[in-house]
Amino acid sequence: MTMIKNVHNQAFEAIHTILNSLDALVYVSDLHTYELLYLNDYGTTIWGEPTGKKCYQLLQAGQNSPCSFCTNHKLINHAGNSTTVHVWEFKNTYNNRWYQCRDQAIRWTDGRLVRIEIATDITDRKQMEEALIEAKSTAERLANTDELTKLYNRRAFFNLGLSIAQQSGQALAFIMFDIDRFKHVNDRWGHTTGDAALIHIAKLTQAILKPVDILGRLGGEEFGILLPDLHHEQACQLAESIRCRFEEQPLALNGQIIKCTASFGIASITIPVIHSEKEAQNLLETLFNSADQAMMQAKRNGRNQVCSATELANFAQNNH
Numbered sequence: 615m616t617m618i619k620n621v622h623n624q625a626f627e628a629i630h631t632i633l634n635s636l637d638a639l640v641y642v643s644d645l646h647t648y649e650l651l652y653l654n655d656y657g658t659t660i661w662g663e664p665t666g667k668k669c670y671q672l673l674q675a676g677q678n679s680p681c682s683f684c685t686n687h688k689l690i691n692h693a694g695n696s697t698t699v700h701v702w703e704f705k706n707t708y709n710n711r712w713y714q715c716r717d718q719a720i721r722w723t724d725g726r727l728v729r730i731e732i733a734t735d736i737t738d739r740k741q742m743e744e745a746l747i748e749a750k751s752t753a754e755r756l757a758n759t760d761e762l763t764k765l766y767n768r769r770a771f772f773n774l775g776l777s778i779a780q781q782s783g784q785a786l787a788f789i790m791f792d793i794d795r796f797k798h799v800n801d802r803w804g805h806t807t808g809d810a811a812l813i814h815i816a817k818l819t820q821a822i823l824k825p826v827d828i829l830g831r832l833g834g835e836e837f838g839i840l841l842p843d844l845h846h847e848q849a850c851q852l853a854e855s856i857r858c859r860f861e862e863q864p865l866a867l868n869g870q871i872i873k874c875t876a877s878f879g880i881a882s883i884t885i886p887v888i889h890s891e892k893e894a895q896n897l898l899e900t901l902f903n904s905a906d907q908a909m910m911q912a913k914r915n916g917r918n919q920v921c922s923a924t925e926l927a928n929f930a931q932n933n934h
């Protein structure tokens with residue numbers, strides 16, 4: 615009898631030693647009253663003594679009733695029997711560390727079903743994952759952004775245009791503008807001042823636009839604006855406002871006033887039924903080419919003015 619008791623004691627101590635040596639939280643709580651029935655050393659070191667406490671009182675911060683994220687209901691089925699192990703990841707509200715939790719309903723020594731959780735700290739992995747997600751989104755942002763002006767670059771601008779160009783039945787206007795005689799700005803004031811002038815122009819333009827409008831730097835001193843749901847006349851008025859804004863608000867830098875004007879081309883369309891991305895691409899290219907030609911016309915007409923593709927069509931007819 616004494617020998618059996620000793621064997622039992624030894625086994626109990628071995629289990630006790632193992633549980634208290636684990637680099638993981640192990641606790642047992644009543645499935646219905648939430649009373650803590652067991653907490654290993656890992657748990658008491660971080661969260662404190664469990665005696666007389668409910669799991670939510672000890673293991674979470676500022677919790678006076680069962681947690682909204684409690685998984686107890688997932689551990690037993692309708693018949694009141696244990697289901698499988700429920701594995702989930704959770705940021706503990708007491709110490710703000712991430713844990714992978716393995717929860718299960720087991721039979722306790724007195725025969726009732728209780729909850730056992732084994733939770734390992736996965737904060738380092740989570741932080742690495744978060745850093746990777748952050749790095750990916752930074753890389754994506756940089757790949758779509760013009761470094762100097764922080765506007766969309768040509769690639770991102772065209773990609774955004776592609777999705778807009780598939781919204782059949784919607785009006786779409788496009789304004790393209792190019793700063794006039796920008797070479798003179800660089801030659802006279804230097805390349806750094808030229809850069810500042812490009813940033814200034816980008817900011818002036820962005821300030822006039824609505825959040826749905828898409829402004830991009832297409833390259834060099836050339837910019838594009840995609841205007842969803844805007845009709846031709848409204849786009850012409852908008853371009854004229856931007857042109858005036860450039861005249862009225864030159865860049866003031868180091869006591870110098872750097873004046874920049876720009877030439878604008880406008881094209882617009884009511885998007886027809888689009889069947890494929892290729893069709894959307896063709897439509898966008900046609901729109902861009904028309905605006906580009908209108909802009910070249912504005913340059914030929916003497917710069918610092920707005921020309922629309924309609925004007926260009928008239929001009930073409932007049933010159934045949």
Ligand SMILES: Nc1nc2c(ncn2[C@@H]2O[C@H](COP(=O)(O)OP(=O)(O)OP(=O)(O)O)[C@@H](O)[C@H]2O)c(=O)[nH]1
Pocket residue numbers: 762792793794795796797798800804805806807808809812833834835913917
């Ligand atoms: N500072 C600066 N200059 C740039 C940048 N990209 C292009 N440029 C300059 O923009 C100028 C464009 O010159 P051109 O294409 O001859 O055109 P323009 O002088 O603006 O004359 P028009 O377009 O005919 O009115 C060149 O001097 C380029 O070096 C840039 O990122 N920064």
